[in-house]
Amino acid sequence: MNRLFQILEAICLIGIMMRPVHAETWVVGSMEGFAPFNYSINGEYSGIDVQILNEAAERIGVTLDHRPLPWKRALLDFETGQLDAVFQLAPTPERFQKWNMVGPLRRTRTVFATLKGSPIQDIRSLSDLDGLVVGVVSGFTYEARFDSYQLLQREASLDDFTNLRKLLLGRSDLIVGGYETLHYVASELNALDKLKFLPTPLAEHARYIGFHRTPEGDDMARRLQAELERMQANRIPPEYLRYYFSR
Known part of the structure; x- marks a missing residue:
């Protein structure tokens, strides 16, 4: 009987291991058509800031669901909780007080x-x-x-x-x-x-990505901030971080 239980336990463990792994997804807003930092190229959302954030997110097991919007709408959707984060934000005392300001992504x-x-x-x-x-x-x-x-x-x-x-x-x-x-x-x-x-x-000014001051937002901000700092220290990937961190 013990042998049977061991076999069943092993089968269950294999089944769990074979399940598809779904990456954590964050819904992120930004201003549409803000080249060269975030804009669509042949239907794909790209740009310097998008590449930096996508790379950092991938390294912490996160997929970013980008929502390009008119800037006022992006801020409104973030304020009303429809977005997990919004970038790129200019620094103000009010924003640092009410949001988790992660970065800086670059200087402008x-x-x-x-x-x-x-x-x-x-x-x-x-x-x-x-x-x-x-x-x-x-x-x-x-x-x-x-x-x-x-x-x-x-x-x-x-x-x-x-x-x-x-x-x-x-x-x-x-x-x-x-x-x-x-x-x-x-x-x-x-x-x-x-x-x-x-x-x-x-x-x-430096530019930032903002997260909510909630337990979930605090965790997102902490993880992304740590990865951005590691990328800066290691200067990876060089093709755009060299440009990004030299601004």
Whole structure:
């Protein structure tokens, strides 16, 4: 009888071992069409940040279910618990207080850009913007003083592509955004030769992925933070971490 039980136990153990292993899945939101960091290429969601996060998640046994969305919708879905995480977030004291901010994923230089024929040569203080129409992306956080500047005339757009198109059409005097993103967008619109990047950046900030401050969110954040730090220390994989960690 004992022998029979041993055989049955062995069969059950083999059955358990042969079951398919389902990776843990996190639903992650981000802004759709935010090249070169996260955007679709031939129907596949890719970009520098996407590659970094996918690599880190795979190393901890997690699959990321990416949900590209308009930025305001991504933030709303995260706030209402429909997403496990959202990236890439600019740092603010409020966000660090209410969310687990994991990273930094990279650093971004936020700059002003205008048309080459514009008389605007530089923006060194917020008062230099008085009387000018500045193109921004709706829902974006750029820099605390800039975001709260009451005299600023904003021309809000859904994304950086629309923002640049409005500048080309004369609906704004200059636009603001991450240098790499604006450079990519201008290249895609064949407008690089029409654009002038102003020398003084508005800000330089790290970018983060946020998780909820719940027991589950705390655990996700802790695991991903540890893996991102290991990747940084080992500089793996070099093809994009070299770029990523040098920003």
